[in-house]
Each structure stands twice: as C-alpha cells, then as structure tokens.
Amino acid sequence: MTTLDSSPVTATGLAFPAGFRWGTATAAYQIEGAAALHGRTPSIWDTFSHTPGKVLGGDTGDTAADHYHRMAEDVALLARLGVSDYRFSVAWPRVQPTGRGPAVQQGLDFYRRLTDALLAAGIRPVATLYHWDLPQDLEDLGGWPRRETAERFAEYAGLVAGALGDRVASWTTFNEPWCAAFLGYACGVHAPGRTEPESALRAAHHFNLAHGLGTAALRAALPRSAEVSLTLNLHALRPLTRSAADLDAVRRIDAVGNRIFLDPVFHGRLPEDLVHDTAGVTDWSFVRDGDLAAAAAPIDWLGINYYSPTVVAAAGPRPGPGAGVPDAGPSPWVGAEEHVRFVPAPGPRTAMDWPVDADGLHELLLRLRDELPGVPLLITENGAAYADRADPEGLVHDPERIGYLHGHLAAVHRAIADGADVRGYFVWSLLDNFEWAYGYSKRFGLVHVDFATQRRTPKDSARWYADVIARGGLPA
Numbered sequence: 001m002t003t004l005d006s007s008p009v010t011a012t013g014l015a016f017p018a019g020f021r022w023g024t025a026t027a028a029y030q031i032e033g034a035a036a037l038h039g040r041t042p043s044i045w046d047t048f049s050h051t052p053g054k055v056l057g058g059d060t061g062d063t064a065a066d067h068y069h070r071m072a073e074d075v076a077l078l079a080r081l082g083v084s085d086y087r088f089s090v091a092w093p094r095v096q097p098t099g100r101g102p103a104v105q106q107g108l109d110f111y112r113r114l115t116d117a118l119l120a121a122g123i124r125p126v127a128t129l130y131h132w133d134l135p136q137d138l139e140d141l142g143g144w145p146r147r148e149t150a151e152r153f154a155e156y157a158g159l160v161a162g163a164l165g166d167r168v169a170s171w172t173t174f175n176e177p178w179c180a181a182f183l184g185y186a187c188g189v190h191a192p193g194r195t196e197p198e199s200a201l202r203a204a205h206h207f208n209l210a211h212g213l214g215t216a217a218l219r220a221a222l223p224r225s226a227e228v229s230l231t232l233n234l235h236a237l238r239p240l241t242r243s244a245a246d247l248d249a250v251r252r253i254d255a256v257g258n259r260i261f262l263d264p265v266f267h268g269r270l271p272e273d274l275v276h277d278t279a280g281v282t283d284w285s286f287v288r289d290g291d292l293a294a295a296a297a298p299i300d301w302l303g304i305n306y307y308s309p310t311v312v313a314a315a316g317p318r319p320g321p322g323a324g325v326p327d328a329g330p331s332p333w334v335g336a337e338e339h340v341r342f343v344p345a346p347g348p349r350t351a352m353d354w355p356v357d358a359d360g361l362h363e364l365l366l367r368l369r370d371e372l373p374g375v376p377l378l379i380t381e382n383g384a385a386y387a388d389r390a391d392p393e394g395l396v397h398d399p400e401r402i403g404y405l406h407g408h409l410a411a412v413h414r415a416i417a418d419g420a421d422v423r424g425y426f427v428w429s430l431l432d433n434f435e436w437a438y439g440y441s442k443r444f445g446l447v448h449v450d451f452a453t454q455r456r457t458p459k460d461s462a463r464w465y466a467d468v469i470a471r472g473g474l475p476a
C-alpha cells in the first residue's frame, strides 16, 4: 500500500521522538451508521437525534459515514496515511444491546473484522469503550446518575475485552466524561438532554467509578502487556487578568471542569473546593466508601483532547429584570455558573467558532508534566472544522486545517522539549462525520465525505499529514 503522495523523506524540521505514535481518531455513533442492524438497539444518541429540535437540520447517525459497510475502504485510507495507530470506539448497544446480559456476536464480529484489518495493515487498534452512546435501556433505568450504570459498564468492559483482547492491546475506558456528564445531564445540549445539575454531579462521580471498575475488569480479562487509559477533555484555562476575583473564577472552573476527574482518578479524592462550591446542589452522599480508591486504579497513560483554550473572568453584577439580556439557558458549570463569565479569546476561529490557539495546548501539557509526573500523555484528539468543499477537479483544499495541525504539532513538540512525556498524537478526525448537536454541518475530517454518495476524498491535509508521518515530524 503506498502512502498518500507524500514527498520523499528529507531532512526534518521538527523531529518527534522515535516510536512516537501517529494516529487519527473516530467514534462509533459519528461514523458507523447501521443503527438498527444485526441486533443493535437505540442508544441515547439515537433517541436524542430523533427528537425534533435537538440536532441541527434534524440530522441523525442512522447512516452517518456508513463506516459499518465501508470499513475496509476506511482502513485502506488509514494505511495510505501511514498512521501507526487508529483510535475508534465500540458501540455499547451494538455488542450488548440492553446494557446487560450476553454479547451479540454479530456486533463483536464487526470489531473483530475491523481490528483484523487494522493489524493486517500494520496499524495498532486503540479501542475506546464509551464515546457517549449509552444503551437507551440503561438511560430508562436512570442513566449515569444511577450507580448501577457504573457496574453495568464494568461488565460490558470485561465482555468486550474477553472478545477482542487477543488482538487489541490498547484500551481506553471513557472519552470526555465531562461532556457526557455536564452537556448531557446539566445543560442538556447533548444526549440524554437532561437539565438536572445534581444528576450531572452524580453522573461525573459514576463515570469515575465506572472508569475504575472498568479498568479492573479490563486488567482481569487482558494480558499483562495491555494498556489501559482514560481520555479527558481538560480545559486549558486562562484568567482574564491576574486579579484575585478572576483567579478564583479559574479555580471554580478548574474544579468542576478538570479536577472533578483528575483528583479521583489520580489521587483517589474529591476536590474539597468542589464539594464546597456545590454544597447548594448536593451533599455528595452518593459517594460511597471505597469508590474513590476504586476510581484511582492505576492506568498506563492519560489521553488529552484539546481544541482551544478557555478564558475565564469573575462574573460582573447580575443584570436586573428587564435589562434585555437573553436567558443563556441552563449552564454546564454546576456550582460555578453564578460566579464566572467566559471571555471570547482573540484571534482566528474555526467553523465551530472555537479560537485557534496552540499555546493553550502547550500550557496544558506543561501543567500535566508538573502535576502528574510519571503519567505518559497521548493527544487523543486535536483538529479543526472548516467549511470544506470539493472543487470541480474533486480536490479539497483546506489550508486552514493544515495551519491548525501544524501549529498544534509544533506546540506538542515544544512541550516534549520542555519535558512533557507526550507519546503520540491523533488527529480528530479521519472522516467528516456526525458532529453531535451540529449534525453534518461541521467537517473535521482529513478525508471529505459526500454524505449523499458516501464518496471519500482525501483533503490536502491528509496528504500533508501523511508527509508529516513519513518524515517523523514537521517539515522545516
């Protein structure tokens, strides 16, 4: 298999360490389609996307990028990129439809075929067990705010590891539990669309618990050499000013955005200030003895998903009634919402309206270098959406994405030079896909997908990334 027109390997500009893992990432609901095939039952995202008004344009993941049927073509695209690793997620409702009981073999067979094809192409499969698609049956019983969901997850983890552990050596329990807990249960812009602040805190705790129980289940089912990890979308926070009030606003967002996961998973404790800040919402009595020790089961690396930094300031005086300020709707920042405001960062923006700021990634990596010594890091997602179009020759020119990726890879390189133990980098995403509440309106792929025909067209950024991988770094 030849790589995508990469230029010959010449002198490198910024060389990455030998063995650096180069990859791309996807998630099941965003690409697979085949939503009702071979025993798969609805997940919370099927229900949510089929609820009018929840997803832009009424888009659903019913067909998505039809990866379920085009898996071989997509693995061939990965091989042409020359990646060493591919990060994908397993759809829980495809392999254990009701969230309990035996696995559906046809569901597992899909992931057996996928991982076999990856291994045949010399690509290491990196399997994420949960990228937001909870079986609807488990949500109907209470979802993540209910403790039993964590126990169900551990059973599911053991079941998938038992089936795929002979071919998958790299595992991640959860992708971005912050989004699943707070966007799903506090502000409701993600599935299951609930707006219950206490439920969001319960969900966050049960994600930590499920991560720990799931890690134990994976270790029990996998060979000792297997890696177990967790991926967090840590917020790279900056105060607007160095004032005490702005620094306190950052502390609050750090507690409910970052330390709510970092402290249990790496230190076996809850952040005391978070417990204090959220006292009006919950007494945290749902945390039982032993839960935090379970959450702190050792892992092999931490995955970081980074897109842009967050600038935070203290909230100003609240406008009085009739001040003409629109109601912003429920906030995901439980316990902090009254005290903080978010300030748009300056500079260029992606199609998501997210600022392009690679320094935020460097800052985050140095923070983790200092706070989590000895924990290897992988950038499990980084990328950008732009309004890509195929030109009459069928080419997709995406210079902004190349600029974005180049800048962020340079930031990773700088962080490594500064002592951060970063072992790999995965572009989000391989393919244009279902971007959650934005439906198909945002394109993150290295490969353009025409959703009417499912035709795949590698963008210029795919050729650029293949060249970076072939060189082992950024061109001078």
Ligand code: IFM
Pocket (backbone or CB within 6 Å): 027, 030, 176, 305, 381, 428, 435, 436, 444
């Ligand atoms: O598409 C998502 C992905 O599912 C999780 N991380 C952020 C991406 C872009 O929004």
